[in-house]
Amino acid sequence: MKYIFSLHNHSTFSNDKFMRRETPDKILNQILKDKIYVISITDAREDIFFDYIINKRNDYAHICTVEKISNSVILLDYGNWESYLIRGMEKHDCEGHMLIIGTDSRIEYNDSYTINDWIDYANDNGGICGPAHPIEQFVGGMGVDVLLKHIHKFDFIEIFNAQLVFNKNANVAAELLSDKFNVPGIATSDSHNHKNLIKSYFYTEKKENISVQSVKNIIKNKRFTNFKRYITYRELFMTYIIRRL
Secondary structure, eight states: OOEEEEEOOOGGGGGGGTTTTTOHHHHHHHHHHTTEEEOOOOOOOOOOOOHHHHGGGGGTTTTTTEOOOOOSSSEOOSSSOOOEEEOEEESSTTTEEEEEESSSSSSEEEEETTHHHHHHHHTTTTTTTSSSSSSOGGGOOOOHHHHHHGGOOOOOOOOETOOOTTTTTHHHHHHHHHHHHHHEEEEEOOOOOOTTSSSSSEEEEOOOOOOOOHHHHHHHHTTOOEEEOOOOOOHHHHHHHHHOO
């Protein structure tokens, strides 16, 4: 059996007009439909989703039971399936996008932070971090030179991003650097549509007790397999163009 990990996703709290339909209830329902074991909603510059689900748990009782395991992990009990929601945010600024995941308190976005500051923040607060779509600078990646400057400080590198249909070579280059410098590389959906939460992901074949530390160990020790798949051109058009109208 596959235990799916999906660690780069967006919701309505990313505050883009075309994301307004990506509500918590749609995402929670999709998590069950896709049988996702571990998920993080990494909204742009906002760590809202995690605490919102806790505070509004009664509103979602018809979907699942929401149980706070820690300040960084929520158990979503669907009756016939259990999923784990991990706190997260995507850093968006000119230095390059980064995923900050699993900190033991709410992530407060600070636009004055450098990449080193964010790495220290994640480490000091019990989380993990890594660059998102690092090679593709058009969508906010940090670029090769900056990536290489910090590469051994990251817990992982996003080596496959399902959205990069117009520059697949950026994924290829990220994976080559991950292999060359022996830094774990993960596949992600970077979903902006709840139906694409598992467009690409990584998975284990063994069920493990979930905590931020256990996820960190799975990644660090490369005890996972990547599943790589791009969104279709139709999905791209419907998500990024039609939904803006």
